[in-house]
Amino acid sequence: MIGSRVGVSAMRQVARTPNAAFFSQNLPRLALGMQARTVSTSKLSEADAQALLATQRQSRPVAPHLQIYDKSQTWFGGSIWTRITGSIFSGGLYTFSAAYLVAPLFGWHLESASIAAAFGSLPYAVKGGLKFLVAWPFVFHGINGMRHLTxxxxxxxxxxxxxxxxxxIWGVSIVSGLYLGFFF
Incomplete structure (x- = not known):
């Protein structure tokens, strides 16, 4: 009740005050609050401009090179592999979708029955290895995604x-990927 009365009284006060009066009474405050920076320009020759640019480049900070990082923290870290597996998922989806769309034009058979028959004719070890290559990124991405949520x-x-x-996470994802690849 009090909240609605405060809102109503504020609306009434704004309705009574014309906009011109609002801006004219606050204009000096706005002018004092603004900052102005004077800029001086000068005409430079091409050689002088390049020399000035070279001196400005020397004072810029240099980004650290990748060799200064500890490889165990960056390369085998879960964050980069979550990004890599996510990129593999999206890239694979886009590639298969595009191939599925153009398959009739080239005479390819990417129907489910054709893919299942081709996969079924492979030896057990090859099937398990291919299934592991598909299962491991899913498992790793899911488990490490939970870690990122924590x-x-x-x-x-x-x-x-x-x-x-x-x-x-590395151990569980590899063991789970092997289980899904060879025993599921």
Whole structure:
């Protein structure tokens, strides 16, 4: 009740005050609050402009090179592999979708029955290996996605926890991928 009365009284006050009066009374405050920066320009020759640009480049910060990073933290870290597996998923989906659309034009047979028959004729080890190559990214992406969700709640940021969970996620995802590839 009080909230609605405050809103109504504010609306009445705004309706009574014309816009011109509002802006004219606040104009000095707005002018004082604005900052102005004087800019001086000068005409430079092409050689002088290139020399000035070269001196400005020297004072820019240099991005760190990739060799300064610890490979165990960056290359085998879960975050980069989550991005890699996600890119593999999206790239594979787009590639298969485009191939499926143009298959009739080239005489390719990408129907489900053709793919199942071709896959069924492969040896057991090849089938298991191909299934592992498909299953492992899904498992890893899913499990590591759960870890990222726990990070969204600001949990598990200590270095030992990051290392322990990283190792556990790699182990569980590889074992699960092998199980799905060869026994499922």
């Amino acid at each position: 990070w969204d709640f600001a949990k598990g940021f200590s270095k030992p926890a990051i290392k322990t969970w990283g190792t556990a």
